[in-house]
Amino acid sequence: MSHIGLTAAGSSVQQEPVVGTQRPQAAPITLDVDHARIQVTQPPPDSGSPRGRIGPTVAAVRAAPEFIRGMPKAELHVHHLGSAPPETLVRLARRSPHLPLPTDPALLADHFRIVDLTTFLAAYKSIVDLVRTPDDVYAVTVAIARRMAAQNIRYAEITVSPYSSVKRGVPAGAFVEALEAARSAAERTDAITLRWIFDIPSPEPEAAEQTLEIALGLQPPGLVALGLAGLETGRRRFEPHFRRARASGLRSVPHAGEALGPASVWDALGPLGADRVGHATSAVRDERLLDHLAARQVPVEVCLTSNLTTGVVRALADHPLRTMAERGLLVTVNTDDPTLFATDLSAEYLLAAGLLDLDEEGVARLARNAIQASFAPDPVRAALARELDAYVAAWPGSPQASGSAARVESSGGGQAP
Numbered sequence: 001m002s003h004i005g006l007t008a009a010g011s012s013v014q015q016e017p018v019v020g021t022q023r024p025q026a027a028p029i030t031l032d033v034d035h036a037r038i039q040v041t042q043p044p045p046d047s048g049s050p051r052g053r054i055g056p057t058v059a060a061v062r063a064a065p066e067f068i069r070g071m072p073k074a075e076l077h078v079h080h081l082g083s084a085p086p087e088t089l090v091r092l093a094r095r096s097p098h099l100p101l102p103t104d105p106a107l108l109a110d111h112f113r114i115v116d117l118t119t120f121l122a123a124y125k126s127i128v129d130l131v132r133t134p135d136d137v138y139a140v141t142v143a144i145a146r147r148m149a150a151q152n153i154r155y156a157e158i159t160v161s162p163y164s165s166v167k168r169g170v171p172a173g174a175f176v177e178a179l180e181a182a183r184s185a186a187e188r189t190d191a192i193t194l195r196w197i198f199d200i201p202s203p204e205p206e207a208a209e210q211t212l213e214i215a216l217g218l219q220p221p222g223l224v225a226l227g228l229a230g231l232e233t234g235r236r237r238f239e240p241h242f243r244r245a246r247a248s249g250l251r252s253v254p255h256a257g258e259a260l261g262p263a264s265v266w267d268a269l270g271p272l273g274a275d276r277v278g279h280a281t282s283a284v285r286d287e288r289l290l291d292h293l294a295a296r297q298v299p300v301e302v303c304l305t306s307n308l309t310t311g312v313v314r315a316l317a318d319h320p321l322r323t324m325a326e327r328g329l330l331v332t333v334n335t336d337d338p339t340l341f342a343t344d345l346s347a348e349y350l351l352a353a354g355l356l357d358l359d360e361e362g363v364a365r366l367a368r369n370a371i372q373a374s375f376a377p378d379p380v381r382a383a384l385a386r387e388l389d390a391y392v393a394a395w396p397g398s399p400q401a402s403g404s405a406a407r408v409e410s411s412g413g414g415q416a417p
């Protein structure tokens with residue numbers, strides 16, 4: 001999700017027309033992957049409801065949900081506080097009754113019923129307001145890691161916005177210490193490797209300056225990249241910040257092409273030096289851009305449920321992921337903000353499998369893409385790939401998958417499905 005104007009008024013968001021025009025056909029279907037339950041029950045043809053937009057494409061998924069659930073996974077586009085488990089949020093909300101967040105777990109889901117960018121922004125801001133101390137940062141992060149590990153996510157690059165919390169009174173040094181302590185604890189107790197992408201969350205000039213100051217001044221060992229959410233207009237003004245970050249060894253991961261057209265993606269690739277691009281849904285409107293992304297294998301972080309929920313894409317059947325994959329882009333599957341979009345990574349892989357008509361080996365290729373596109377050190381990427389290959393080879397229902405695992409090992413990495 002773009003997290004547009006988190007610290008500004010969210011109502012001024014301007015979006016271009018959504019991608020795709022096809023309305024979903026009525027198709028009752030229920031899928032259950034971990035805690036994500038996707039149910040489509042005859043949406044009115046013109047409802048355009050977020051769940052209605054997840055149309056019939058997933059009706060005949062060839063890959064087994066249990067394969068996806070058990071598959072070792074890496075996630076690259078997932079926001080810190082948008083991943084906070086509801087039970088953790090309820091605990092924090094009970095401590096801050098003056099904040100407008102329900103303290104009854106049953107009411108929390110209703111509070112987070114996202115139907116567009118404006119409701120998303122309001123919900124996200126209410127979560128940011130809950131985090132008041134370094135202990136909160138630690139508790140939320142450990143809980144996020146545990147929930148990831150329960151889905152067999154073995155590696156995650158989490159997008160964190162230190163500026164948002166520092167602005168609310170959490171000292172920068174203590175914020176970073178809490179993150180790093182949680183990272184160590186998660187690695188020890190939940191066998192998950194975490195890395196951070198520090199995100200510039202708003203167009204305010206001090207947001208970029210302070211984010212960079214925290215990143216380069218404190219140099220958290222887990223930090224791998226600088227990110228950029230917020231409004232997609234006027235992105236070139238962040239060029240100096242990304243230049244400094246890259247000169248210091250950080251990678252560049254801006255959101256782009258989510259709310260605006262292909263020019264936004266070109267700006268990310270050019271002035272901002274993007275190593276990966278978040279969303280890039282509008283890239284399919286520019287043939288030259290598609291060729292560029294494919295030729296250079298610039299990874300694209302796709303977030304299906306997020307795009308459908310916020311209305312960036314109208315229907316799953318129309319999602320640009322299919323074109324991106326057909327054109328040979330290095331696509332990855334992600335949740336964006338799993339708590340707010342009521343999804344998890346297994347559910348996103350299941351949606352992708354339906355959209356791309358993938359069997360287990362096809363799903364594993366998508367998973368390899370995420371490993372390949374990660375900023376993990378080579379030994380970590382190699383270990384993740386070996387673990388995935390072993391899982392595929394051991395999958396009882398897929399004898400051909402074990403042969404493919406050997407092929408991938410010899411080629412040394414992932415590929416577009």
Ligand SMILES: [Zn+2]
Binds near residue numbers: 001002079336
């Ligand atoms: Zn995002």
